[in-house]
Amino acid sequence: MAEQSIISPENLVYKKTDVMTDRELHYCPGCGHGTAHRMLAEAIDELGIQSETIGVAPVGCSVLAYYYLNVDMQEAAHGRAPAVATGIKRVFPEKYVFTYQGDGDLAAIGTAETIHACNRGENILIVFINNGIYGMTGGQMAPTTLPGMKSSTCPMGRDVLTMGNPLKITELVAQLPGTYYVTRQSVHTPGNARKAKRAMKKALEYQKENKGACLVEVVSNCPSGWKMNPVDSNKWMEENMFPFYQLGDIKVPGKGLVSDGKNGS
């Protein structure tokens, strides 16, 4: 069979979803944000809820998420995305509302908003991208930085005696009665990316049933902040991030907590 005949509209099996705009992403080469955006967009596409979805963009690298996701978007002040999403969801209870936040936004300045929105059981989806660093501002230490991990503000590695312990906010909010589905995923391999998409899709479906807050954490890389090339940063993430931030469901509907996050810490 000639190769030319393979490339025809009826043979198309994968292309960028229409829920992503055609604008070029500003993210660094190899950054997990692009894939995470697309998995969320594909989940929205597969559910056919593009016109009923409202997203809230954070402050951080993904501050420009509203350029890339082809749904109604609202920008929030730093860390306040869950509070803004609460308001949107209460005014439009029939819409699907999600926030898309990084670890500096969600786990540092926005800790209060995150915990209270989850505790109130707001029917929103929180997508949490955790790369253990403040990527946008130059790789400073974040609450999620691993012990011993180097960043521009802890060049000798994070010392837990003086700098405190990393915050596993996903396990923390899973303890709250208001959360319904809490899971940790990654998007660095095709299999993991597909799983992350399924998790986001599930969370959006639960939102229709008004079950409470859902949080999907995506452990991601930051090649620029970690000072590695993208392939090495994915390997480093597998070797160092995953033992501490273990992938998998943390709170599952019907079963409650399935992981206490204590393994591997």
Next chain:
Amino acid sequence: MAAKGDIIIDIERCKGCQVCLDACPKDVLEMSRKVNAKGYQYTVKVNSDCTGCANCAIVCPDAVISVYRVK
């Protein structure tokens, strides 16, 4: 065996991160020797072993790859 799949790479959007090279089970992809307008080396298809599994397209952060497969 005739090729079952094929891909189209939007080379001007590619940032040369090489994540797709690891994802490809058939070693179909390699980096170009030339650079695109942004100055990045881009991914090119170097043989016809592509099965159209779409792994490369799924992990591509910039969604530059479209995948076709004979059904």
